[in-house]
Amino acid sequence: MSANIVLGVTGGIAAYKSLQVASMLTKLDHNVYTIMTEAATEFIKPITFHSLTHLPVESKLFSTTTSEVKHIGLADKADLFLIAPATANFIAKAAAGIADDLLTTVILATQAPIMIAPSMNVHMFENPVVQRNMLALEELGYKIITPEAGYLACGYTGQGRLPDPQRLVEEIKKELSQKDLQDKKVLITAGPTREAIDPVRFLTNYSSGKMGYAxxxxxxxxxxxxxLVSGPTELECPLGVDLIKIESAADMKKEVFKEADTADIIIMAAAVADYRPQVYSTQKIKKQSRDLSLDLERTADILTELGKKKKTSQLLIGFAAESENLLENAQQKLRKKQADYIIANEISDKNTAFGSDKNQVSILSEEGSTKLPLMEKDKLADKIFNYIIDAERK
Structure with a gap:
């Protein structure tokens, strides 16, 4: 769903990152209206934003080129404001309610959510006056996007870097999302587990964790x-998610049952190892002239144990990754595990195999099954929640 986003750009060297933000939001079919302060135009020309967004770029408070009152028109059409970068000067004026240019005037007139991404020298950012001003804005309902630490353009190292454009776009996507899971506690598992053989070897599987993270x-x-209880992956933790890292199936069981009682929804998306070595060698097993045999034992069936203990108010959702007889095996798992839903996917297809960015699943419940089309895992995750939320409302 497209939205009208007003991008405010103030006078800092990090303004170049805002170009990528504008481009990325435009590619997501949002309408991006840019307001630049006079200082911002010293770093980037307005035509550059216009070329990326194909929409007007404003910098002057007064104009005779339109019949509408400019600052009111922009304030009214906005679904969301992002000020990036936001300088210490802008933050001070916003906190004090000063309206001496187009950007500060528009944010006083809007009813839309306002997100502010500070960017400045580390000592400026740490200055008590700046901290006080940001706190004042938060108390007024503005959302402050915490800057990152690192090498700064001024030559210092510390907090004050404008976050990566992708992070800013994700912050916007989160802000614009429907909040139909507000106040719900969701516990999700993801990724593979590793079952140690010796200090350098382990048993695992090809799970990337992408579906669980999505x-x-x-x-x-x-x-x-x-x-999010996750086995080893190379994935970045999503915004706002509490990540709990684990290694083995036993680790996962321990962490899951710490959180399970208070969860409203439990989704077991991890590919948990079914077997582990009976004996762990504390020293590296040396290569020998003869073959090596490993005796394996079953790991705990976490989903089954959750099914036996789950409360009537909880939703328990499992995954079935199958290479044959997909629906039959998933249906058996639904009954055996006492889950409310099983999400089944065929892993023998290269488009839906472990590690793929796409997936195609069927959602099974006692009422039947629904097949969703092949799509990106981020989109599929939303489709899964749409389906389950709608089904639970009936």
Missing amino acids: LAKAASYRGAEVK
Whole structure:
């Protein structure tokens, strides 16, 4: 769903990152209206933003080129404001309610959510006056996007860097998402587990964790309090998600049952190892002339144990990754595990195999099954929540 986003750009070297933000939001079909302060135009020309957004770029408070009152028109059409970068000067004026240019005037007139991404020298950012001003804005309902730490353009190292454009776009996506999971606690597992053989070897599987992380992101963006229990992956933790890292199936069981009692929704998306070595060698097993045999034992069936203990107020959702007889095996799992839903996917197809960015699933419940089309996992995660929320409302 497209939105009208007003991008405010103030006079800092990090303004170049706002160009990518504008471009990325435009590619997501949002309408991006840019307001630049006079100082911002010293770093980037307005025509550059116009070329990326194909929409007007404003910098002057007074104009005779339109019949509408400019600052009111922009304030009224906005679904969301992002000020990035936001200088110490802008933050001070916003906190004091000063309206001496187009940007500060528009934000006083708007009813839309306002997000502010500070960017400045580390000592300026840490100055008590700046901290006080940001706190004042937060108390007024503005959302402050915490700057990152690192090397700054002024030559210092510390907090004050404008976050990566992708992070800013994700913040906007989260803000614009429907909040139909507000006040819900969601527990999700993701990724593989590793079952140690010796200090250098382990048994694992090909799970990338992408589907579980996509579900965690979708739940967080929809307003839920999300805890993500994850095996080893290379993925970045989604915004607003509490990540709990684990290694083995035993670790996962321990962490899951710490959180399970208070969860409203539990989604077991992890590919938990079914077996582990009976004996762990504390020293590296040396190569020998003969073959090596490993005796394996079953790990705990976390989903089954959750099914036996779950409360009537909880939703328990499992995954079935199958290479054959997909629906039959998933249906058996639904009954055996006492889950409310099983999400089944065929892993033998290269488009839906472990590690793929896309997936195609069927959602099974006692009422039947629904097949969703092949799509990106981020989109699929939202479709899964749409389906389950709608089904639970009936």
